Amino acid sequence: xxVRFSILCNMPRLVGMVFRWILLPFLFLLAEALASEFxxxxxxxxxxxSALFHPLALWLAAGIGFRLLFAxxxxxxxxxxxxxxxxxxxxxxxHALVGYATLCPPVSLSASLKAGGEVELKGSNPLAALAPxxxxxxxxxxxxxxxxxxxxxxxxxxxxxxxxxxTFAYRLFREYRWRQTDLHIxxxxxxxxxxxxxxxxxxxxxxxxxxxxxxxxxxxxxxxAWHSLPSVWSWLGQNRSSPS
Numbered sequence: 001x002x003v004r005f006s007i008l009c010n011m012p013r014l015v016g017m018v019f020r021w022i023l024l025p026f027l028f029l030l031a032e033a034l035a036s037e038f039x040x041x042x043x044x045x046x047x048x049x050s051a052l053f054h055p056l057a058l059w060l061a062a063g064i065g066f067r068l069l070f071a072x073x074x075x076x077x078x079x080x081x082x083x084x085x086x087x088x089x090x091x092x093x094x095h096a097l098v099g100y101a102t103l104c105p106p107v108s109l110s111a112s113l114k115a116g117g118e119v120e121l122k123g124s125n126p127l128a129a130l131a132p133x134x135x136x137x138x139x140x141x142x143x144x145x146x147x148x149x150x151x152x153x154x155x156x157x158x159x160x161x162x163x164x165x166x167t168f169a170y171r172l173f174r175e176y177r178w179r180q181t182d183l184h185i186x187x188x189x190x191x192x193x194x195x196x197x198x199x200x201x202x203x204x205x206x207x208x209x210x211x212x213x214x215x216x217x218x219x220x221x222x223x224x225a226w227h228s229l230p231s232v233w234s235w236l237g238q239n240r241s242s243p244s
Contacts, residue, residue: 020190026229027193033224034200041217056162056212063166085113087171091132092117098131099123126194129185133176134198136168136206143209158210165206 067083074081088111096106096119104123111117121128142164146157176183176195183191200221207213 017187020187024189024193027190027197029228030221030225031193031196031200033221033228034197034218037217037221037224038200038203040220041213045213056158059159059162060166060169063163063168064170065166066163067167067170080113082113083167085111087174088112088117090137090171091175092119094131094135094137095119095121095128097137098135099128102127104128124185126186126191127198129182130191130195130198132182133172133191133195134202136165136202139164139168139206143206146210158212161206161210 070083071081092109092111096109099106099119099121102125104121104125107120107122109117109119139161142157142161146154146161149157178188185191204215204218208215
C-alpha cells in the first residue's frame with residue numbers, strides 16, 4: 001500500500017521527466033533552426049566573418065576581455081573580485097523577476113560576495129529556474145533606458161550595451177557547468193537546449209529593439225524547424241520499431 005502511494009505521489013514528476021525526454025529531439029531541431037537562420041541573417045546583412053571586426057563585436061569582446069583581465073589582476077593581488085557580487089546579484093534577481101512573471105514569486109533572496117547567492121521561489125518552472133543563463137538583466141535595463149536616450153547618443157549606447165553583453169557572456173561561461181544545480185532540476189540536456197533557444201530569443205529581442213537586425217529571421221527559423229519535423233518523426237519511428 002505504501003509502495004502504491006509513493007508511486008502515485010511521484011507520478012507527476014515521472015510524467016514530467018518522460019515528457020522532457022520526448023521533447024529533446026524537437027528542442028534540438030528548433031535550436032539548430034535558430035542557429036542556422038541567425039547566421040544566414042547575419043550574412044544577408046553583410047555580417048559574415050567580417051562581423052568579427054564590426055565595432056559592436058569589438059565592444060562585446062572588450063567586455064569579455066575586461067572581466068578576464070580584471071579578475072586575473074585581483075587574483076594576482078590576492079583580492080576578491082567585487083564584480084562577482086554584481087554577477088551573483090544579477091543571477092538571483094533574474095530567478096526572482098522571471099518567477100514573478102511566471103506566477104512563482106520569490107519567498108527569499110540573498111546574495112553575497114564570498115558565499116554566493118540563493119533564491120527560494122514559491123513553486124518552480126523551467127523559465128524561472130534557467131533565467132540567469134538566458135536573460136542578460138543588465139543589458140535589458142540598458143536597452144530600456146536607451147528608449148529615452150537622445151538620438152545623438154544612440155551609437156555610444158550601443159557600445160555600452162554590447163560591452164555589457166560581453167560581461168554577461170563572461171558570467172555565462174563561468175556559471176554554466178555540470179555542477180550547477182539549476183541545470184539539473186529539469187535535466188541537463190533539456191536545460192542546455194532550452195537555454196540555447198531562449199538565448200537566441202533574447203539576442204533577437206535586443207538586436208531588433210536597437211534596429212541592428214530585423215526579427216524576420218525568427219519566422220524563417222520557425223519554417224526551417226517545421227520543414228525538418230518529418231525527419232524527427234522518422235527518427236522517432238525508427239527507434240520505436242527497432243528491436244530491443
